[in-house]
Structure formats: structure tokens, C-alpha cells
Amino acid sequence: MRVWQPGSHLVQQRAVKVDDWSWAATKRRLRALYRLASPYKGRTALAIASLLLATAVSLAPPFLIGRAIDEVRNGRTHALGWIVVAFVAAGGLGIACSYAQTYFTGWTGERMLADLRNHLFRHLQRLSLGFYERNRAGVLISRLTNDVEALDQLVTDGVTSLVQNSLTLLGSAVVLFLLSWKLALATLVVIPLLLAGTAAFRKRSSRSYRGVREKLGAVTATLAEDIAGMRVLQAFTRERAARDHFRRVSEEYRRKNHETVVQNALYFPFVDLLSSIATAVVLGYGGYLVFDGDVTIGVLAAFLGYLTNFFDPVQQLSQLYSTFLSAVAALDKIMDVLEEEPDVEDAGGARELPRVRGHVRFESVRFAYGTGPEVLHGIDLDVPPGTTVALVGHTGAGKSTIAKLIARFYDPTAGRITIDGEDLRNVRQESLRRQLGIVPQEGFLFAGTVAENIAFGRPEATREEIAAAARAVGADEFVDRLEQGYDTQLGERGFRLSLGQRQLVAFARALLADPRILILDEATSSVDIGTEQKIERALRRLLHGRTAFIIAHRLSTIRDAGTIVVLEHGRIVEQGSHDELLARQGRYAELYGSWAADVA
């Protein structure tokens, strides 16, 4: 497994496709959102209440200004005092409501997202390795990061904006009718035009934005890969070709984006023009109504104020639409992951596995990955406690599959595996894995100190225990030479260890966890002789007194193993000690002969 995946931690901007608007899909989304919000019903209610109130209050000023104009016109300046008081009071109430509304929606929204993030993480941890092998790391990481962020925009700003704008729109319309239904009807003749224009814009714009996101995804992917592979690119003098390619990708993005520029350039001035026409109607028709004494000048002024309230939300809502689409797409993707069931799950009556001696048995085990072809065809194997088993064979013979089955990362498709007579399917995974030590080929290190990495399997270990484990595998030498010893930061932002050093840390980690059964995928990379010898010594120390399965590559490891199992195409073809197998002059002797020649 490669640790570094180009661009995995970067924005994975995939095309957003929300074509499923069926009731079932919508219900699924709504139910998910409801489940997220339901623990915070009280705050959600407060948020909604304050939002309603804030919006209602914001409708007051134009009306009050209209009243003020009428009072002034009629020479009743003493009434102005009350209007001003109402004006300021509306403003003050507006501040309080906006504060409450921003605070409560923000709090609830962020809380829901944190819950979702935590829930998603917990779920991902439950999923089996099979899931991780089917899905790319970059995609899974982006579920936890980018997709949750996309929802953020909807949950915090989007919903507020949606409700607020819709309410302002409706409220303004209602007030217009209350002030003068004749003038309101006349003004709102522009509405059909507005609706038709908006619908057309929305359709085109969402299609274009999808294209833009696709192209931007291509730009990002190209960039990520080229930066990660810059050394190769330069070593092979591909700078010019790469630059030309990037320019092309970049240009495609620009061209696609140009579509949205044109759409916006037509739509927004169109809304603006409708608003000017509505103003003309108010002034013209309203003017005649004033002459006829139907309405007052103050009502005219108020009408102009409410018109702004009416057209601004229309524009805002159109802009919100693409945010909304991205968020729905993100929600769908997150729910897909959440609905994924683990391949391997604890059975209903699963028991704790008591501390084992380490007697491992395979009984006619067959296995296939998912619906793929069978890769193990009836494995029978009996490993007494304390034995070291070297698994030997070509790539694809089934060595790692056997190792994964012992750790129960998968369940066999037929037959069974027992440890101390206990079928693995009947024990709790956690109690099994606590007694297993698995050392993968590449010692994966976490961002954190050396000590934290060694104590990974037993976080409660004392500094003395950590140092003892490091000493036992001979890792203490280089750790002591590090500037901050065991407190040196490792990982992406920290110090980089060499392959051999990483291997030693991984050994110390396994030793400290003190597993009963050890599964080890021996690193194939050769390191320099000094380190090599250290690793051999560390390995011997680690194997002592445990049942161990080693996917072996070093001759010395294979020779030292109590039992050697030779696999070929998913079957055990030979089994026995080194000497026995050599004497048999079979497949193993053949393999060994070729290795020995290689060493020369």
C-alpha cells in the first residue's frame, strides 16, 4: 500500500450530478437532515422564531418612512416623534433578533456538521478493509472534509438566506397589497416575466456550473499530479509539454466559465430592468392614483422601498441555487457512505476472545474478494502455539490473503479459521485484534512524536516501557541521536525517517503491544547492511514466544522459520521445516536454489 497518494488531501472537485429528484431521494435527504437537527429541537425552534421576527421587523422601515412623509405633508410634525421612536425601536428589535437568529442558526448548523463529521468518522472506522480497497483514499478523505464543508454553506448561510429572502419576498408582496391593492396588482404584472426569466436562467446556469466544476476538477487534478511528480517531469525534460497541457486544461476551464459569465450578464440586468419598470409603474399609475386621492405620497414612497425589498431577494435566491445544488450532491455522497454496511461485523452473540495461547487452524478455507474469482482453494493448516510460519510463494499466490483472514479483515467464503479452537466469526473483532500484532511492509507513521507512534497500540504505556521496547528492537540508537529524542515530531510536518528506521519503529510498536499472534509482511526494500542486521536481530526478538505468520522475503527469515508454507495459485503445495523441504527436492528446493543464486 502506498502511503502517499498524489492529491489525496486536496480538493476533489467532482462533477455534481443531482438528477434524482424523485420523492424517495428527496425523502431520504429530508430524513437525514431531520435526524441531524432533532437533538437540537429547542435551538432550532429559537432560530426559526428569531428569523421570522427579524424578517418581519425588517419590513417596517419603508412603511414608517411613508407614514412620516404623509404626516409631514399634512403638517402634523408632532406625530413624527412617535414614528421615530417606532423606527428606532424596530431597528433595536432588529438587532436583537438578528443577533439571536445568526447565533442560533450558526450554532445549530455548526453543531449538526460536527455531529455529522464525527458520525461519519465513526462509521468509516467500522467499515472493513474491503471497503477501503474498493474506494480511493482521496475520495473518502474528501467526504470527511470537502463534502461536509459544502453542507456547511447550505446549513448555516443557505437555509437562513433561503428563508429570509422568501419571507421578505412574500412579506413585501403582502404589505404592497395592504397599502394599495390596485397599485400592487399593477406593479406585480412584471412577475410572470420574472418567473419565466428566472426559470430559464436557473436551468442553463446549473448545467453550466456543473461543467465548470468538472473542468476545475481537471485543473486541480493535473496540478496535483504534476507537482507531486515534478522531479520526474524535470528529469525527463517534459516542462514545455506539461506547460502546454496545463494551458490547454486551464483554457478549457476558462471557456466553460465564460458561459456562466454570459448567463449572469444577461440575467441580473434583466431583473434590474424589471425593477425599473416596476418603479415606473409605481410612479406613473401611482401618481394618477394620488391625483385621484386613492393613495397618498407616503404610500408611493413606501412602495418604492418595498420594491427594492422584492427584487433583491430574487437575485439572491438565484445565486443561492448553485450552492444548494452542491450541498445536495454532497449530502447524497455522504449518505451513500453512511449506508455502506461493514463486510465483517460482530455476530449477535459474539464473545470476548480470552487471552489465547496462539493455536491457529485453517479448516478447508476458501475465499474470494467480493464477487471476484476464488483466490484460496481449500487451505488446511494447523499452527501450534509459538510457531513461526513463513509464507512463501510468488506474487498472487495468496500469502497476504491468508494473513488478512487471520486478522479477520475478511471472512472466509467456505470453511473456518479457529484460534485456540474458537471460530473467529464467533468472537468480537476488537478482542481478537488486541491480541494480534500486524506489521505491514511500509511502517506507516502518524503525525505525532516518536513516543506516540511507538505507543500507538497501547497509549497508556509509560516512557520507560516505550524506551524498553525501542531498546529491544535496537531503535533506541537512532532515536537517542534525534534532537528531541522520543519527543521528536514525525510525519508530514515533522522529521522524516528512513525506510529502515520506520521499520524499526513499527517493530517497537508491535513489541510494545505485546501481541499473542504476530502477522508480519516483511519489507522487500533492502537497506544498508548495518540496518539490515539490526532488523534481523529485532525480528528475532519480536518473534520470540509468539505464534507468527511472516510473508517472508529474506532468506534468513525463511530459514529460521519453524514451518515454511509454500503457496501456489491459492493452494498449499508444500509444508515443513527448511531442512525437510530441502531434502524433498520439490518446489521449495527449486525456489530456494534460485534465491540463493541471486544473493551471490
Added chain:
Amino acid sequence: MTRAEPRNARTFVRLLGFLRPYKLSLVVSVLLAFASQAGSLTFPWLTGDVVHAIQAGERHRLPLLIGVVVAVGVAKALATVGRRLISGNQALGVELDLRNALYAKFVRLSFGYYDRHQTGQLMSRATVDLQAVRFFLGYGLIFFFQHVFTVVGVAVLVFVISWKLALVALAVAPAMVLLAYRYSRVSHPVLRDVQQKMADVATVAEENVVGVHVVKSFAQEQAEQDKFERRSEALFGQSVRANRQRAFYVPVLSFLPLLGQAAVILAGGRMVAHGSLSLADFVRFNLYLSLLIFPLRMLGMWVGEGQRATASGERIFQVVDEPEEIGDAPEAHELPPGPGRVRFEHVSFGYDPARPVLRDVDLELEPGRTVALIGHTGAGKTTLASLIPRFYDVQEGRVLVDGEDVRDLTLASLRREIGVIAQDPFLFSATVRENLAFGRPEATDEELARAARLAQAHEFVERLPEGYDTVIGERGITLSGGQRQRLAIARALVLDPRILILDDATASVDAATEAKIRVGLREAMRGRTTVIIAHRLSTIALADEVVVLEGGRVAARGGHEELIDGSPVYREIWEHGRLERQVAEQEVA
């Protein structure tokens, strides 16, 4: 947009430089923006005229005024269409220019730079930072001008209507500016911290996905979950803090103009009663003040955007200003044909000049011969080899290829003749064919297959679902370490280079495959100068000669006979290998 530090101001001015190619379109779009805003400013005035006409009973004037409103509306819309088309194109153009410029810079930066910087960091310059800059340069500036124009226009007009009332109305303006400034000041560090907390969450997410094997193996799901939730909660806490700031400042900022308006109603109403202000002017005044609410609220936002763009611009300029350590000299010439002789003359080098890795290395590699570089980790093997293709420049001495100082040659002609196979090969998400032909896109299928055969890659490539057309990498099929390594070897062989550098290239393939590759390599090395960095005796055996490096110096060189007595390092390797062989031979026999 005042800036405390002159450095910020300089960055800002430099950012404006990106608009230079769009000077004309910038001027036109600003003028169009002014035109449409001027249109908006006529509406309250016309409304006043309507009020005046009504009061004076001049019914016949209404149609004319309405006609003017519609005409202005149409003109305004047209101006906006033009402005949006022009400025939209300009924004896209600026983005394209910036991105291409940054990429061109990335390609020119040398290995040393990539040693010091992480991919993720560089990526974020080209994505997040670039977005911030283009958003500001493309739209922000125009909106900013537009709002300033509106504010100034309204201020002038209200003074024209009644300077006394104007003073009353604008009394709140200083408070607003102050508050907007304060908001951008206090929110900045909090928002930045939110970003940081997001990155922290992403780090744990990434580790747990990539290292899921380890987490599950040690049954540490619970501990990792706790870690994730701690960071997730920290992000929540900080987001709520940012939210609370917004909850306070934004409503207060929109409340202040209401205060001004309340004062105007009170004072203006009395002025109308006293006859010092007409009703029409009173209506106009109020409508003008309403026009101010939006731009004033946005002003704070644009100041913030400007700050963000400047900060991002600074990060982009950091990359752009990075000196290009390795580049063609002005007088550089092509590498002439030659046999592939490599000479190191008293070469000293350190990634950090204060800590030399190579000290006074003097070494000549004969054409067509194979040299194995051996030595302990940190002895300088890889470093020495990477000086030949000039991935780094020496600090002292010089490196010669066929008698030419590599610094006098064009990089393209030099690297074209050197095939490099790194320890951990990087392949691109492309077809096998494209990967193999990476250094020589014009190579024929036969040439590719031939190189693949030599590298023992042909067989497994043929077995891939679509053979040489199979897409590999992040978006395709995942290959094993050994398979990637063999493709990397084939990729270098396609170049048909004069010089071949193998950095522990067969380290991660199993012994049987390695043996096969070795056969191919022996063939491939024929007639080329080859440098092999190796630990295994079997690989060292490919070499005509061994060079032992110790502490950055050549400790010994020669054949087996000389070194077995002369070099402890060599003896160590040899003894180890011999032991293995002896045991093996005894048993097989």
C-alpha cells in the same frame, strides 16, 4: 483601503499589476459601472419631481417623467450587461494568466525547492489563494469602485438638497467606518484559526483513511475517534466564535444607518413644516439615504476581501519570487555527442551549504563502464548521482559530462542523455504507453515494447486488461511496488540515454523478479555509462568497479580484489552476502 504595513501596500500594488493587460477593459467596465450607478441615482430625484408635480397639480408632466424612468432603466440595464460581460471576461483572463504564470514557475523551480515544500502547500497557492486574488481583482475592485461612487454621489446630492440635513444624516458615517474596520480586524485572526482547525481535522481524516490498516491492526479505532472528535469539537468551538462576532457586528452595522434616517425624519420633518425644505426634497432625501444602506454594509466586506487578496497575493508572490536555482545559463549550449564520460572535480555540496554532504569528491567515470556506489545511509550516494543531471548545483568544484561543465549546457540537452530511475518511482495517471514514452513522446510501439522487455515489464503489461493502453495510477489500476519499479526502468530505457542512473532501483522487487531484471539491465547497460546505487552484493556484481563513499568522501574505489582488503564497508557487505551464499550452497548441494 489603508494598510498599516508598507509591505502589504507593495503587495497590493503588485497585484494590481496583473490588471495591466486589461487596462482598457478595466477602464471601460468601471465607466459602465459608474454609468449604471448614476442611473440608479436619478430615480430618487425623479420621484421627487413626481411628488412636486403632484403637489403642483401638473398631471401632464407625469407621462414625461415615467418615460424618463423607463429610458434610464433600459440604459442602466444595457450598461450593466456590457459591464458584466467585460469585467467577467477580464476576471477569467486574470485567473488564467495567474494560474499559467504560477504553473510555469512551478516547472522552473528546482529540486531543492521541492525538497523544502510540501505538495499540499503548493497546491493551495494555486487554488485557494488564486481564487481569492482573482475574485478581488475580477469583481471586488469594480464593486468597490461602484459602492464608493454611490456613497460619494449620494453624499454630494444630499448636500445639494440641504447641507444642514446632510450633516445630520451623515453623523453616523464615521461610527460605521470605524465599526466596519474593527470588525475586519477582530474577525481576521478568528477566521484564520477556523481555517487552521479545518486543516487539523483534515489531517486526522487523511491519516485514518490512508493508515486504516494500522489503526485496525492495533484495534485503536476508539482512540483515533477520540482524537478526531477532539479536533472536530475544536473546529466547532472556533466556528461558533466566528459566528458570534458576525452575529454582533453585522446587525449593528445595519442598524446605524437607521439611526441616521431617524434623525433625518425628525429634523427634516420640522424643516418641511418651517418651509425651509420642500416635501419633494424630503422624499428625495429619504430615498437617497435608503440607497446608502447596501453599499455601506458591503464596504466592510470589501475591505476584508482586499485584505484576504493581499495575504493570498503575498503567498503567491513568495512562489513567484523564489529564485530559480537551476536554469539555463545565458550562454548555455547543447551537449555535443560523446561517449558519456563523467567527471567530478573537487566537488563539494550540501543541501544546506553549512552542512556539506559531499566534500571534495574527485572521481572520473569511464565511458560505457558501470560503477556501483556503496556506503552507509547518509554517505552521499544519491546526492552524488543527482549532481550529474544537474538536479542541484555544486557549491565547489565542477561536474563534467564529456568534458563540458554541466552548468554550461542546456538542461534539456543534458537530461535528455541521462536516464534516472529513482528509489520510489512516480508514475502519472495515464496509460502505460504514455508513461513509458514520457521522456520521448515520439517513441514507436516497438521501441516501448523493447524497453519494457528489457525491464521485465512487458509480460505483466500484456496481462493488464488493456495492455499498453491500461490507465494506471490514482484514476486507474493500482500496480505493485515491483511493477511500478519495472515501468520506471523501462521509461528510462526508452530515452536510450548515454548515462544511466539507478538509485537502488531493484530494492522493492522480490528476489526472483530482481534476478530477471538484472539480466535485462546487463543488456541495457551495454554501451552506457551507468551509476548503480546498491546494497545487495548481487546488484553490485553488475558493476565493473565499486566506489565506496564514506562521510561524503570517496573512501575507496576499485575491483573486488582491492576493496576486500582496502574497505571495511565493502568487506561488511561482502561477508554478509558470502555467508548467505555459503549456507545456501551447502544446503542445495
